[in-house]
Amino acid sequence: MKNNKPKYKLIIDAAVDVIAENGYHGSQVSKIAKKAGVADGTIYLYFKNKEDILVSVFEDKMGQFIEQIATATSEKDNANEKLYTLIEMHFSQLAANHHLAIVTQLELRQSNLSLRQQINRVLKPYLGVIDGIVKEGIEEKLFRNDINIPLMRQMIFGALDETVTNWVMNEEKYDLVGLTPHVHSLLIKGISTD
């Protein structure tokens, strides 16, 4: 219901900007309300509490993020290409959205455990996409069949996430998307020479 309201969207977008500009701890509800052009109290007509705003930011933005990746990978023919596309889009979407990258990689991690768990819940479908690619790769005999799928998924996600975080913390000074083939190659072939 609330997703259809324009104010809901106004507040979500204001929250991303405010958090990116002021940091997690500098983002008071009143500041978000001001940026969104609504009264403080209005926030509570659309969100249960402050944490709900943050979760909703993540749901909303990551929802789109994940959907884009899910759609794009589904159009590829094999697991190898799908993984490449996933990496490329993971990087390109965050590289294209400065504020969102700061919020997801740095600011939202400063939240309490409860929020972190809800964020993980939002990430579940993305992890599902990765799982699907790995499974498909095994079926296609492109990937080894002795791998622990959840573990592989963690490694892929951990590698991408750490790469993006480092890029953000280094003030986005280099070309993130350009790392795609290297990351893909390392995940596919590993580090070994043989």
Next chain:
Amino acid sequence: MKNNKPKYKLIIDAAVDVIAENGYHGSQVSKIAKKAGVADGTIYLYFKNKEDILVSVFEDKMGQFIEQIATATSEKDNANEKLYTLIEMHFSQLAANHHLAIVTQLELRQSNLSLRQQINRVLKPYLGVIDGIVKEGIEEKLFRNDINIPLMRQMIFGALDETVTNWVMNEEKYDLVGLTPHVHSLLIKGISTD
């Protein structure tokens, strides 16, 4: 009767326990002082402020953590074995210290940027150890010579970190150390069948 441990150590150890039990935001200085058996004011004879306690916890505990790994890996003969040992010890040390694992993987990440940057500073030597192993592997021709070392290091660290975080968030229900050969294998050989 009295505790002979130096107060500095008492406070560090108390902080780990209190943070693990109450979470980052539930860890008031007074709670740490009480657990350490000292007065609130005594904390400030040994630490500049609350953030300094947290940084010191990380420096102290991670300092040992890193040193153990550095020593153990240096005793191995080649990069392959060194990487295996690094993974195994990374997992085993955190698996052996429940509270420390919670603090490093979950609670300390909820901190502000300033603290995060200090934490990264402490991690530098560990990243240096990983870099060293990768370089050595290339020299030994065990590892491919076309890999981007900082990227590889990020992927290794990201994979280990994500694996431990997931283990902690899943309430440590499975055997973390047992994942060592799988993680090692994936990093070394990648996911591909050929």
Next chain:
Amino acid sequence: MKNNKPKYKLIIDAAVDVIAENGYHGSQVSKIAKKAGVADGTIYLYFKNKEDILVSVFEDKMGQFIEQIATATSEKDNANEKLYTLIEMHFSQLAANHHLAIVTQLELRQSNLSLRQQINRVLKPYLGVIDGIVKEGIEEKLFRNDINIPLMRQMIFGALDETVTNWVMNEEKYDLVGLTPHVHSLLIKGISTD
């Protein structure tokens, strides 16, 4: 039932009472809030910080004090009568307001330099009134033309201030306003017999 006074005024009046009763250092913000019948946080909707309450008390109360004196003296015909009126009103206004007298003569002086300088700023117009009377007296040839005006103003203010402070410190046991003719006479004619 509810108090219709604006909160700003409620807090100012509460502050005068609380400071007079508890002393400067015994006047916690929470005590002032309680006396004013508002929440602690409400104070900060009307005042920047605690010091701002104190400055505002002085501005508000002394503003009225000074205006009364300025108006009354302007209605007198010559500098001599104006000086008499100034002394009389200076004494009578403080004698009529027990709490205000304690606050201005004793408590507000226990403040830090920054507050003291702001208090001096508020007093400026009063010192200007005194200067004006002295100048007028010189023009009217009632007062000597060889006097240093700032010095004379300091002496007049110092004499009045010291007289009121002594009266307050002696628990207001005698008639302050009754001293008017003596103080006036001493300022006008000096101590000498010739």
Next chain:
Amino acid sequence: MKNNKPKYKLIIDAAVDVIAENGYHGSQVSKIAKKAGVADGTIYLYFKNKEDILVSVFEDKMGQFIEQIATATSEKDNANEKLYTLIEMHFSQLAANHHLAIVTQLELRQSNLSLRQQINRVLKPYLGVIDGIVKEGIEEKLFRNDINIPLMRQMIFGALDETVTNWVMNEEKYDLVGLTPHVHSLLIKGISTD
């Protein structure tokens, strides 16, 4: 007893310097101890508490101040000259001792009521000296015999004190001692032309 100890003196002198340099509220006991070259605890072998240090500073320094003035005035032949000498020495002693002037005129006034009352006790003898001069002047028929002596004393002290305070607050930019004849003249002859 304690007055004979060198450490007592060391601490008193350190206190004057520390207060003049750091202000009343910036003068922690530990800072005074450090400046005096003794341990914090040693302070409490010579002084009951912090307030006692401050009272003792005033007793010690003002004791000398008053004694000098009492001696010098007693050597003059009539009340008129004695008053002149008192003003001159009041100004010159404070003008000669920058730190002491700051402490007596500004910093010590930021103290609580109890300390202020003790300071007044120390000032009593000085007020007695002024009283004596006024009485003598009346007896010598140099001064009017209809004046209220305590009031006159307040006015004299108030005038001198206000003059010195203004000089200190104006960063001692002009010649304080040079004001002596003007202040004397105003006190003796008043402001009137006749």
Next chain:
DNA sequence: TATGAATGAGGGTTCATTCAT
């Protein structure tokens, strides 16, 4: 006498949330 490590009470201020309008 002298030390200085240890104590612990005390308070200004912020900000998420509410509710009367």
Next chain:
DNA sequence: AATGAATGAACCCTCATTCAT
């Protein structure tokens, strides 16, 4: 639906004083 004034709980840190040595 919308407002925004009002609420009040929560907490880090300082520093005068003590006391075991």
